[in-house]
Amino acid sequence: MQSKECGEKRLYFNSDYLAGCHERILQSLIETNLIKAPGYGTDEFTLAAKKKILNACELEEGDVYFLVGGTQTNDTVISTFLRSYEGVISADTGHIATHEAGIIEVHGHKVLTIPHKEGKIYPAQIREYMVHFHADGNNAHMVQPRLVYLSQPTEFGTLYSLQELKDIREICNAYSLSLYVDGARLAYALACPENDVRLPDLAKLCDAFYIGGTKCGALFGEAVVIPEKRNFPFFPTTIKQHGALLAKGKALGVQFDALFTDNLYLQIGKHAIELADKIRSALRKKGIPLAVSSPTNQIFILLKKDEAERIGKAVELTHWDDPDDEHSILRICTSWSTEEEDVEKLLAIL
Amino acid sequence: MQSKECGEKRLYFNSDYLAGCHERILQSLIETNLIKAPGYGTDEFTLAAKKKILNACELEEGDVYFLVGGTQTNDTVISTFLRSYEGVISADTGHIATHEAGIIEVHGHKVLTIPHKEGKIYPAQIREYMVHFHADGNNAHMVQPRLVYLSQPTEFGTLYSLQELKDIREICNAYSLSLYVDGARLAYALACPENDVRLPDLAKLCDAFYIGGTKCGALFGEAVVIPEKRNFPFFPTTIKQHGALLAKGKALGVQFDALFTDNLYLQIGKHAIELADKIRSALRKKGIPLAVSSPTNQIFILLKKDEAERIGKAVELTHWDDPDDEHSILRICTSWSTEEEDVEKLLAIL
């Protein structure tokens, strides 16, 4: 394989899951590789990782489960919350509403969308949705809203504030809705100076949330945090039924054990945010407008089409959208694996 | 973590997926770790691995997809073959019929079971099933059989012969059935002296089959081989929809590239079979009866209950079944990671 050289030739800022895993995680996988352990998450590495995460969340009770990827995690958790006649409220740009190939529907549930603002849905919108639903005399013929899905950070890199989450929780309580937060990129929220939502806040306000590994330094893996065990009976069976139970569960335990040792998870986030801030600062100086006010590791730049094309030849970015016939929005991602040197090269190109 | 010591204390023969991955796979993962690659299986490692597998199967056309685990692979492939009114024929002991938590049903399909004989269903049984189905005047109100699911080796370690597979293929042709083989432990069939079914035979006789990685030396991963591409339109979307699309697909490509370099896959099988044969030979000498005539890496021993209990305290085996009130069947598994020294210890205990 000559691909190593080939892979190093270009600049990659198109996503936050391009490389393998953080060196400390790799080191743990190497060290534990030959240890024989029982399967399906019953090994002691998994138990140790669970404890560390519960501690980080300031949960004395509660449970943690490790799954392989984000789509299967969203699906498995959401299916657990909902009966067949119930649906999940989401921003129309929510990952479950767009890029999970209909996995929520394939398991029988409707995604009830609310128009987003930079990827977020606001408490007032959710309240209005519920008021309108209950005012509809025909709502027995409609899917019953029973869960709110948020992502933190959102697919646009924006953040919910603690006050917003508290307000949404209050609405959930008023309307018997559960609250679930997709933290695929949670490290990049937690490490962000603008963020005031910590893990214990999520544990207190959510009925479930997940701490993303795949996009935050792990080779793969997502940690579902469940503050109240009794809401998830037979959850291992559900995980199995959704094809999301890794045989060699140890490989998940080892990775999350490393991520929650010596603050690695936060360090990973911090690295990405610092480089993203550096890029944002340079963009501001260059007068390149940002299409979204994201404070996290995703940066959305608005460019004329020819300029976008030129840059696309020199560096791998994500083509996000064409807001009109003359402009394109490109997405720049930093991650734990972004090197300072590459940032300099990127800025030189921009 | 003190678990390393702890993990090494005991003898483990209870399954073939207790350890991490083969050292050559680990080495490949380490070497490629920091290479940035596009996601979801579009990287060049994956392309290279696909080519090697197509070569090994003597397929010029055809396609290969890598998924994470066996349950999700069975589900994703079977869902692709079937319309909602169609079902899959399986031995009543088939993995899909028993230990996949109903994932086939959750995706809408009925598993149509035929009584097994040591894990196998025979051509005559399948033919009889189809004859009976077509004779039933009420079969428009029944699930239509459309696919035959076999496992090679079976869940009991037994093997289909080439002639049996050819006969089943013929019946499939006669009744418009597709044929799919679950090769979760395929390495242990391919390396078995009794086996006469090679990869090119499977590629010729099946509409799809998978080459198991998780139980055969990989950290995780299964390779679905599709001789005719046109039968699997939009398969990446289907994989995504079943939560089975790994974001960092490179990690799958790298592992299968290693498995299909320098015959590693066969070597892994060979190692396990040699040690299994050694155990079988010793059992014969000791007069411990085998409950199943498995020639592969799974050995099923019939013991009196108190004897089974005594052994269970000294070594980790799988309790398989209690054929009557006085006996138990225990399963011994060897694998790529079984050490000769441990086999000696096991035999000493037995």
Place this chain on the structure above:
Amino acid sequence: MQSKECGEKRLYFNSDYLAGCHERILQSLIETNLIKAPGYGTDEFTLAAKKKILNACELEEGDVYFLVGGTQTNDTVISTFLRSYEGVISADTGHIATHEAGIIEVHGHKVLTIPHKEGKIYPAQIREYMVHFHADGNNAHMVQPRLVYLSQPTEFGTLYSLQELKDIREICNAYSLSLYVDGARLAYALACPENDVRLPDLAKLCDAFYIGGTKCGALFGEAVVIPEKRNFPFFPTTIKQHGALLAKGKALGVQFDALFTDNLYLQIGKHAIELADKIRSALRKKGIPLAVSSPTNQIFILLKKDEAERIGKAVELTHWDDPDDEHSILRICTSWSTEEEDVEKLLAIL
């Protein structure tokens, strides 16, 4: 249409739902035809019918819902009991396991079959199934049994005794199983001298059961009796979601109001049983063996193949099965619409 004459030419004993509806039901439909009523079962005819059925079941609380057909009723009720990881225990000859085209699976659930004896499963079998399930160390990877499905009478016309139902209820209590009885032909059980299970017994012992209309004198319709309302939250939404909510619900209410006025439901059953007994008595005299010891409106006769063929030309019967190469089992059904004169003709042919 000249079909009336045509339809009258032959003798029909092949099923119990060949004709339209009982004259008293037809009369009610005619009388109420032009009355405008709100839809979906909120009309007063439906309310009146519900009350009459609750009275007949000696239920003070509880609820009754009317659906159109048996397959959709089984599916809708069973889906309400089960979470996706849960399955329903049924005889392998249960209607849901065979002739409902996989509707239970299409809604995500596995039918866990137990071998029948003349259509029945016995308390000891269910207990053994549960004991075995709980002894299986791998049962977290299996569909969890959560409901027992019985039919009364069974698909073979046999009956559960009150004691058997009580024993099954006790097992259900011990293993947290719910109990659901499919009463598609319930009128023919209730009217049977051998039967000791009355409607109030079913209401006391079951978590749900349905009183069949389609096969017992209605044009269509099944009445689901729910002793405990709280087990069926949002049931109208579930009914709608299963395509089982009749827009003109009044048409169901009117029919069941008639069926439960002046004991019509029992009279319908009685008429069919009396004629079936007459046939059975004649068969005994003629020495034609019965293949099943059914005391209800279904009679299964064992004939030599040529004899079966001869009879099949003279009268419409159901070809049930071929127990061996030389014999056939034919099914004779009586119903509310069977005429004494036709029975005489049938007996003359036999």
Place this chain on the structure above:
Amino acid sequence: MQSKECGEKRLYFNSDYLAGCHERILQSLIETNLIKAPGYGTDEFTLAAKKKILNACELEEGDVYFLVGGTQTNDTVISTFLRSYEGVISADTGHIATHEAGIIEVHGHKVLTIPHKEGKIYPAQIREYMVHFHADGNNAHMVQPRLVYLSQPTEFGTLYSLQELKDIREICNAYSLSLYVDGARLAYALACPENDVRLPDLAKLCDAFYIGGTKCGALFGEAVVIPEKRNFPFFPTTIKQHGALLAKGKALGVQFDALFTDNLYLQIGKHAIELADKIRSALRKKGIPLAVSSPTNQIFILLKKDEAERIGKAVELTHWDDPDDEHSILRICTSWSTEEEDVEKLLAIL
């Protein structure tokens, strides 16, 4: 039951399925009631009705199936068109997107909504949707659009013109989409002077459509017209699997036979449209504004809230929506069962 008087007390204009069935249909049901016929749509009444409908559609080949209700019909047909990774395009006000309790999702499919204009989606919108979908580099992770769902008339009583349907068909051809039309109220379109889409046009332009019975004079029943049989293999099994196969199929055949004898279906539509036009004309004179430009049997009037409340006490109308805090939109429906005398009373109240 004293409900007859009770039912006659009030004026009902709240829906078009309040009464039973048209007298000629009732007469047919009465006359054929005691005729014994094979079940599940294999009787000769059903065959005769199929032929009449194929004639009315000018289809020489093709097939027709009769189902009980609209929701189950939409679900069964749409499920037949779609593989699990495929979705159906619909107006966001389409019945399948709103008031069918998520039955499309429960069968695994996403409803891909486009914003409506008075209940319609326009060819340009569909084209733009498809252009945008194909331009999205990430669309392999999205549900693949494969079917367009329209209703004629729409849920707002508006109509697609023949030219619009032709344009949509052309777009469908360009993007490999199928076209399905929900004709729950088709009689009221066909009888409408503004309408230029006839049954043979639908048969020519659609891959399937249904002719509504429930809302157009039948007691229940919808006729699915399939111009190309080969697109619907095993359709009876699919119907059964969706709980939509009526045991006494004769009752459907008899009704549609009557509807398509001596132009009854058109007469039913004509009666409702004439009365609706009379109401519209009176509203215009009274200066009561219409909220939607519907030319069919549904009329949407915009009223001040107190006025809406006053009228709601005197006559049963459907509360449709509150466009602002001071106004309400009420829906008036006429149907085959609307009496001229009641229209006079309604106009007096308005």
